[in-house]
Amino acid sequence: MSGMYGEIALELIKELDRHKGKLPPFQENELRQALDEMQILFEQNQRDVSMNIPGNPEFLAALHLRHAALERNKQCILAYLYTRLKVITDLRWDHGPVIPAEVRANMTEQEVQFFANYNKTLANYMGSLGENHGLDLTQDLKPPKTLMVEIRVLQDYGEFELEDGTSVLLKKDSVHFLPMSQCEALVQQKIVEVVQKQKSLHQK
């Protein structure tokens, strides 16, 4: 005797639930079996509808149950595909434009294609921001903790005047402590880099 409808599709959901926020291998077999079950359910309902004595409630039960099972399978399959795509879009923000090889191995061809398209769309959008400079939205996902930031100069720049009128001499390899808002442009132009502190004071 076969079990209850929708069991295979539920396996897909359980598998994702076991790997919260990660990408397990794509379960093509199970997906196909769930689709096959839907096909059978649909054909059985078609057959019953065409030959049924209208309004006989004894037959209606199976009809309703199969229809609910169709909806159930559909929800499971869509939720499975959708949740995987969510994980994949999150990858872009956490790991940048290149997918780690071990994750890529678990993706389908279509998912790889989706990621490439997502990448492209995001890059186009970011390029359109910030008056021709572009703006990397994937940077600074967390608000800055401090107003001031320590920077190291990468190339000789000369005098740099701050908003308060004072000026500093930006010489290669010198280190300065400047307001974050004013050196962002310098960072983008690769004239200076932010010195990564091992651990900020608040984080212990």
Add this chain to the structure above:
Amino acid sequence: MSTKELRKSFSPSYFALEDILASQTRVPCKTEMNLANCGFLDPSQENKDLAAGTQVELPIWAARVMSKQKRAFVSLRMPKFYSESYREVLKAEPAVVDLNKMGPHYYQSALQLCTLPSDEADKIAESLPDILQKRVIAMADSYSLHRSVKSTDDISNQLGNSLKFHNMDPLEVEIFNNSKNASEELDDWLRS
């Protein structure tokens, strides 16, 4: 990130995994009439049809369709863990019950069960906020939400009123983790 919020959310999302898992909880049903071609629902027999008066267990999503008031093919009872006797236990000693074993999505399943046609539904709906509230208070009483606490099992609580980590429903685990994070962040902020 907003996408992560969406995944966690319950009712607004058709794609919520938790919702799908919670609606798999089985409900004891009794058939009200002969059901043609439904024999497979009762694995103990081999008939093609299901006779009136047979007991079967259906997942919530199926029970909902089969028990619609206008056309009730089956009548249903609430699952054992939501019955009056279990509700009494939860009322008397909310913190000692292992909801993880009874659920595992105890609250989420309950929310769905409440929408089914049953006399018990209202009573279950009524009992839920009370149970959750008492258990969260027990959680807060039992464990100081300090950074050194990895899980609630770390502390052997002498008061006997502790809510064990492995007895928690996913919803409670989430409340616990969020509280812990918030408490740590407050500590950090006060110290800096």
